[in-house]
Amino acid sequence: xxxxxxxxxxxxxxxxxxxxxxxxxxxxxxxxxxxxxxxxxxxxxxxxxxxxxxxxxxxxxxxxxxxxxxxxxxxxxxxxxxxxxxxxxxxxxxxxxxxxxxxxxxxxxxxxx
Amino acid sequence: xxxxxxxxxxxxxxxxxxxxxxxxxxxxxxxxxxxxxxxxxxxxxxxxxxxxxxxxxxxxxxxxxxxxxxxxxxxxxxxxxxxxxxxxxxxxxxxxxxxxxxxxxxxxxxx
Numbered sequence: 001x002x003x004x005x006x007x008x009x010x011x012x013x014x015x016x017x018x019x020x021x022x023x024x025x026x027x028x029x030x031x032x033x034x035x036x037x038x039x040x041x042x043x044x045x046x047x048x049x050x051x052x053x054x055x056x057x058x059x060x061x062x063x064x065x066x067x068x069x070x071x072x073x074x075x076x077x078x079x080x081x082x083x084x085x086x087x088x089x090x091x092x093x094x095x096x097x098x099x100x101x102x103x104x105x106x107x108x109x110x111x112x113x
Numbered sequence: 114x115x116x117x118x119x120x121x122x123x124x125x126x127x128x129x130x131x132x133x134x135x136x137x138x139x140x141x142x143x144x145x146x147x148x149x150x151x152x153x154x155x156x157x158x159x160x161x162x163x164x165x166x167x168x169x170x171x172x173x174x175x176x177x178x179x180x181x182x183x184x185x186x187x188x189x190x191x192x193x194x195x196x197x198x199x200x201x202x203x204x205x206x207x208x209x210x211x212x213x214x215x216x217x218x219x220x221x222x223x224x
Binding site for chain 2: 035
């Protein structure tokens with residue numbers, strides 16, 4: 001089984017709808033991240049969390065919110081989706097003890113019409 | 114804004130040739146990492162080099178880091194068609210654990 005899983009893998013939604021993307025990990029890592037990737041661009045950090053009670057804004061947090069329900073779960077919400085939030089979304093984990101490398105989920109392809 | 118900028122944006126080479134891609138960044142870093150992404154999939158960690166290191170090897174990969182120039186290079190030797198992917202550098206700034214990714218180099222290895 002994959003160490004970092006994301007659901008759903010693909011989602012098409014309409015403008016104004018609320019949508020939640022979920023991420024689960026079995027690596028036992030404390031740190032979790034949400035990124036978005038737009039075509040031809042690198043990843044941009046949306047939010048990150050270093051433990052269950054810690055939430056931090058990244059580079060592009062406007063229009064997004066997150067919840068760290070447990071060490072293993074980190075969800076990303078779009079309260080009112082808009083077309084320019086159409087992108088590929090990735091969840092990632094890392095752990096200081098394992099040397100800072102990040103482990104990525106397979107991604108969620110979100111389309112807002 | 115992106116801290117890491119990769120150069121070139123795209124690279125096409127023949128199988129067996131070496132591929133070199135470069136990354137520049139703007140601020141002090143704790144470490145710099147290189148990742149690989151196959152089309153539309155999650156990124157996979159390749160190699161990490163710390164700010165006090167100048168060169169690191171892993172299999173066919175060689176990474177260099179020049180902190181005075183705020184730049185790094187990734188060399189893939191004896192490339193294979195399976196190396197076709199996008200390659201990203203990511204910097205972790207000193208004092209934080211925020212990862213800043215570059216815009217990537219798209220490598221195509223022709224068989």
